[in-house]
Amino acid sequence: MKTEQRALTGWGRTAPTVGTLVRATADELSSDAGLSATVGARGAIARGLGRSYGDSAQNGGGVVVKLVPGADPIRVDHDAGLAHVDGGVSLDVLLREIVPQGWFVPVTPGTRFVTVGGSVASDIHGKNHHADGSFGAHCTRLGMLMADGSHRSITPGSDPDLWWATIGGMGLTGLITDVTFRMIPIESRHCVVDTERVPNLDALLEKMETSDHLYRYSVAWIDLVATGKHLGRSVLSMGNHASLDDLRELRPKAVDNPLDFDPTTFPDVPNGVPNVLNRLAVRAFNELWYRKTPKQHHGTESLTGFFHPLDMVGQWTRLYGSGGFLQYQFVVPFDAVDTMRTIVARIAAEGHASFLAVLKRFGAQSGGFLSFPTPGWTLALDLPAGVAGLGRLLTELDELVLGAGGRHYLAKDAFATPEVVRRGYPQLAEWKKIRNAADPTGVWVSDQARRLELV
Amino acid sequence: MNAFDQPQNILVLGGRSDIAHAIVRQLASPALRSVVLAHRGGDTIELNGVDDSVAVQCVPFDATDRTAHAAFVDGIVAEHGDIDIVIQAFGQLGGPEVNTDPTAAGDLVDVNVAGAVSSGLAVAAQLRTQGHGVLVVLSSVAGVRTRPSNFVYGATKAGQDAFATGLGHALAGSGARVMTVRPGFVRSTMTEGLNEAPFSCDPGDVADAVVAGLRNRKSVVWAPGVLRYVFAVLRVVPGFVWRKLDS
Numbered sequence A: 001m002k003t004e005q006r007a008l009t010g011w012g013r014t015a016p017t018v019g020t021l022v023r024a025t026a027d028e029l030s031s032d033a034g035l036s037a038t039v040g041a042r043g044a045i046a047r048g049l050g051r052s053y054g055d056s057a058q059n060g061g062g063v064v065v066k067l068v069p070g071a072d073p074i075r076v077d078h079d080a081g082l083a084h085v086d087g088g089v090s091l092d093v094l095l096r097e098i099v100p101q102g103w104f105v106p107v108t109p110g111t112r113f114v115t116v117g118g119s120v121a122s123d124i125h126g127k128n129h130h131a132d133g134s135f136g137a138h139c140t141r142l143g144m145l146m147a148d149g150s151h152r153s154i155t156p157g158s159d160p161d162l163w164w165a166t167i168g169g170m171g172l173t174g175l176i177t178d179v180t181f182r183m184i185p186i187e188s189r190h191c192v193v194d195t196e197r198v199p200n201l202d203a204l205l206e207k208m209e210t211s212d213h214l215y216r217y218s219v220a221w222i223d224l225v226a227t228g229k230h231l232g233r234s235v236l237s238m239g240n241h242a243s244l245d246d247l248r249e250l251r252p253k254a255v256d257n258p259l260d261f262d263p264t265t266f267p268d269v270p271n272g273v274p275n276v277l278n279r280l281a282v283r284a285f286n287e288l289w290y291r292k293t294p295k296q297h298h299g300t301e302s303l304t305g306f307f308h309p310l311d312m313v314g315q316w317t318r319l320y321g322s323g324g325f326l327q328y329q330f331v332v333p334f335d336a337v338d339t340m341r342t343i344v345a346r347i348a349a350e351g352h353a354s355f356l357a358v359l360k361r362f363g364a365q366s367g368g369f370l371s372f373p374t375p376g377w378t379l380a381l382d383l384p385a386g387v388a389g390l391g392r393l394l395t396e397l398d399e400l401v402l403g404a405g406g407r408h409y410l411a412k413d414a415f416a417t418p419e420v421v422r423r424g425y426p427q428l429a430e431w432k433k434i435r436n437a438a439d440p441t442g443v444w445v446s447d448q449a450r451r452l453e454l455v
Numbered sequence B: 001m002n003a004f005d006q007p008q009n010i011l012v013l014g015g016r017s018d019i020a021h022a023i024v025r026q027l028a029s030p031a032l033r034s035v036v037l038a039h040r041g042g043d044t045i046e047l048n049g050v051d052d053s054v055a056v057q058c059v060p061f062d063a064t065d066r067t068a069h070a071a072f073v074d075g076i077v078a079e080h081g082d083i084d085i086v087i088q089a090f091g092q093l094g095g096p097e098v099n100t101d102p103t104a105a106g107d108l109v110d111v112n113v114a115g116a117v118s119s120g121l122a123v124a125a126q127l128r129t130q131g132h133g134v135l136v137v138l139s140s141v142a143g144v145r146t147r148p149s150n151f152v153y154g155a156t157k158a159g160q161d162a163f164a165t166g167l168g169h170a171l172a173g174s175g176a177r178v179m180t181v182r183p184g185f186v187r188s189t190m191t192e193g194l195n196e197a198p199f200s201c202d203p204g205d206v207a208d209a210v211v212a213g214l215r216n217r218k219s220v221v222w223a224p225g226v227l228r229y230v231f232a233v234l235r236v237v238p239g240f241v242w243r244k245l246d247s
Helices: A026-030 A091-101 A116-121 A160-166 A201-214 A244-250 A279-292 A303-307 A316-320 A334-350 A390-403 A418-424 A428-438 A447-451 B018-027 B066-080 B102-130 B148-170 B203-215 B227-234 B239-246
Strands: A002-008 A017-024 A044-046 A063-067 A074-077 A082-086 A139-145 A151-154 A175-182 A190-198 A217-222 A234-241 A296-302 A325-332 A355-362 A376-384 B009-013 B034-039 B055-060 B085-088 B133-138 B176-183 B220-223
Touching: A017 A026, A026 A063, A026 A139, A026 A175, A044 A116, A044 A175, A063 A175, A074 A091, A082 A091, A091 A116, A116 A175, A139 A160, A151 A160, A160 A428, A190 A201, A190 A244, A190 A303, A201 A217, A201 A234, A201 A334, A201 A355, A244 A296, A279 A355, A296 A303, A325 A334, A325 A390, A334 A376, A334 A390, A390 A418, B009 B018, B009 B066, B009 B102, B018 B085, B018 B133, B018 B203, B034 B066, B066 B102, B085 B102, B102 B133, B102 B148, B102 B176, B133 B148, B133 B203, B148 B176, B148 B239, B176 B203, B203 B220, B220 B227
Parallel strands: A017 A063, A044 A063, B009 B034, B009 B085, B034 B055, B085 B133, B133 B176, B176 B220
Antiparallel strands: A002 A017, A074 A082, A082 A175, A139 A151, A139 A175, A190 A234, A190 A296, A217 A234, A217 A355, A325 A376, A355 A376
């Protein structure tokens, strides 16, 4: 076990707090000199790669555990199509191991740099949510380090309450040490992708409704700077994993080594860069992104290009300068599509520099008490944190979202209030009961949990 | 604290301070849950311009009761949780007698210096435990160079200011911070009836400077900002000039 005092923030680089960062394996943590000897009155929380945008994986004055993978962190059961993976393993490392063996993760977010433990704790979703659901829906077993220091293995059948309180439970029921989940078989490291420019929001909503079922993956990038008749103009991208037959037709050169997977990344953005993602730059970027997209395109893209384009630039959030940024993501039910229209119009009218806003249709819930995805439309947008008047706008949007029966994504949240979460997550009280039973002394706690009164 | 550094809980030591009220009003947002106004009487004080949903609590606090300060802070935390911002706003101006009467001067030192140090340390211990939080210390330009007309008051402010900046350095790396605020003459209840000095301002102006300073993580702010440069000069002018300026 290694410990150090460190100032930590989420991916948005706002609201830092100092905690004791402990790097240890699951075995070290469950030993007598482990968790129980380290954790004091301020409790502990797990931290993966720090990709939650807000304060979910920091714990001011307390312990922050960075789980070090064990001796055999990735085990693949080819017959059952199952992966047994240590919680601290990143999807990047995992994909490098399993893609060449013909497997893909059941769910990937827009970055490979999240851990498997974090994927469960945030019950992450990806472009295939409308078809496959969230990460938790594909898990069959969890290894957990409980508040009392014991190491348990649970399944949805053995401990249904604890299971569904842990899926999307933000690490507040226990530390997720290892996960067993179903993988997706693939024939190649490519996707067959249809990309299309859509001139406005109404056309987009209709297009997604009518064609989502034809594709496993679908997402729309919306230009939230465009107004008037261009309001909600988008680039819609929909795809499926490419089979060998697809490759023969579309990319014959890739047929010989269809599963080669070695994504490269460019150097990090250096620290201390001023905020270059200002209104003007974002407007220009959005314009360019829209214009560079052909009206309609059918072709192949690599897994990296299709799923993780931003991973090519390390530490890209530094482009927001020292003020940091926040991401605002919510979902509203399908029947509240008018609310989504209102919100898009409201953001566009306000003219804030929103870079890379993403719209997606969610499918079925996983069943996690605090799991975010629920059937409906979800919108995620990035905003620089230092902008005046942003708080007022977001509070106004909060009301619209909650009024329509929607909610906000805790892994992205850095702004919500206890009231907003209470209203968005009707099962919060039930979750708290289960959580308190699993952790009666309140060992697991984060800055976010305190801020939102989750514990 | 959220992504906009909006506090949830604020503690004001010296709950009657007009400047502190102005700061709280500026920091108020939907995130704000509680404001504790601690002052000698502990009786109810009106705090205008803050939403009804914010719990405003008035509690007794005696700056000279140094043995009670640690327990006082613990009590606030037990009731409200982590404190994001503490404003140390108490302090007395003292009458004309403090420049000559040893007892009166000693009493002023008790409140303005000893009280500031002991309550400041009690707060610092809590902020260190939390790994975050800011202690905003309302110092004064009077402590930058003491004037013959109020040198005892100036000396207390110099003591408080030196303590605050030193504490800020001592807390580096802990997540807790100190921001020392050096206002000039502020038109407030405390200065009612006094002759205004040049560069005087209102409590709201000080609050503006404080909020901007918090956003930019400053360790020292002046209000108005120009005083930083004015005092860079005044600090080094010859003694006979300095005395002349005060008369």
